[in-house]
Amino acid sequence: AQSVTQLDSQVPVFEEAPVELRCNYSSSVSVYLFWYVQYPNQGLQLLLKYLSGSTLVKGINGFEAEFNKSQTSFHLRKPSVHISDTAEYFCAVSKGGSYIPTFGRGTSLIVHP
Amino acid sequence: KAGVTQTPRYLIKTRGQQVTLSCSPISGHRSVSWYQQTPGQGLQFLFEYFSETQRNKGNFPGRFSGRQFSNSRSEMNVSTLELGDSALYLCASSVMGQSNEKLFFGSGTQLSVL
Numbered sequence: 001a002q003s004v005t006q007l008d009s010q011v012p013v014f015e016e017a018p019v020e021l022r023c024n025y026s027s028s029v030s031v032y033l034f035w036y037v038q039y040p041n042q043g044l045q046l047l048l049k050y051l052s053g054s055t056l057v058k059g060i061n062g063f064e065a066e067f068n069k070s071q072t073s074f075h076l077r078k079p080s081v082h083i084s085d086t087a088e089y090f091c092a093v094s095k096g097g098s099y100i101p102t103f104g105r106g107t108s109l110i111v112h113p
Numbered sequence: 114k115a116g117v118t119q120t121p122r123y124l125i126k127t128r129g130q131q132v133t134l135s136c137s138p139i140s141g142h143r144s145v146s147w148y149q150q151t152p153g154q155g156l157q158f159l160f161e162y163f164s165e166t167q168r169n170k171g172n173f174p175g176r177f178s179g180r181q182f183s184n185s186r187s188e189m190n191v192s193t194l195e196l197g198d199s200a201l202y203l204c205a206s207s208v209m210g211q212s213n214e215k216l217f218f219g220s221g222t223q224l225s226v227l
Binding site: 032034036041042043044045046049051090094095096099100101102103104105106 | 117144146148154155156158161168169171203205210211212213215216218219220221
């Protein structure tokens with residue numbers, strides 16, 4: 001079975017600074033990887049996903065993530081954050097043939113002015 | 114296109130009662146899945162329905178059940194409520210429920226058990 005570890009439960013950062021949210025996964029087979037964002041009082045929405053091909057994936061709102069197979073990581077980055085990026089971020093993994101995605105426990109990104 | 118709609122938005126119940134939550138997926142989506150979100154446990158998968166059949170099930174007791182109708186709308190039922198059932202219940206839909214598909218989430222039903 002696959003598992004997902006989000007190493008930081010909370011990441012505080014100042015506006016316009018860069019940020020990296022870390023995600024590691026474990027699985028014995030090839031996987032699909034996702035990052036979702038949850039704004040207060042809302043459901044989750046997809047930021048980006050990695051299925052295959054280029055290891056650098058670009059998503060919405062200026063976010064990008066890099067798939068590193070040797071380190072089994074899929075870290076999310078943004079070069080310059082805004083106040084509006086304050087939200088909960090979830091990394092998720094699923095494998096081919098099995099629909100059930102496994103979610104990490106989430107990282108709360110707090111952007112200070 | 115309308116998004117995933119969950120009703121009600123908030124619900125307050127007492128221990129021992131039962132509750133039914135509703136989810137209307139995006140038009141054309143045949144897969145509906147349910148998640149329980151709590152601060153301590155994060156998102157935990159409850160079950161997934163596809164074409165009126167439960168296709169996948171998470172590790173929850175039998176008090177948690179669901180069903181899907183022919184129009185893909187889904188309901189989730191929790192019987193004999195416990196305090197620990199207090200959570201945000203999220204519904205998500207996708208076209209075919211394939212593992213490489215994007216999930217579309219509703220805003221959730223916040224259940225409080227007193």
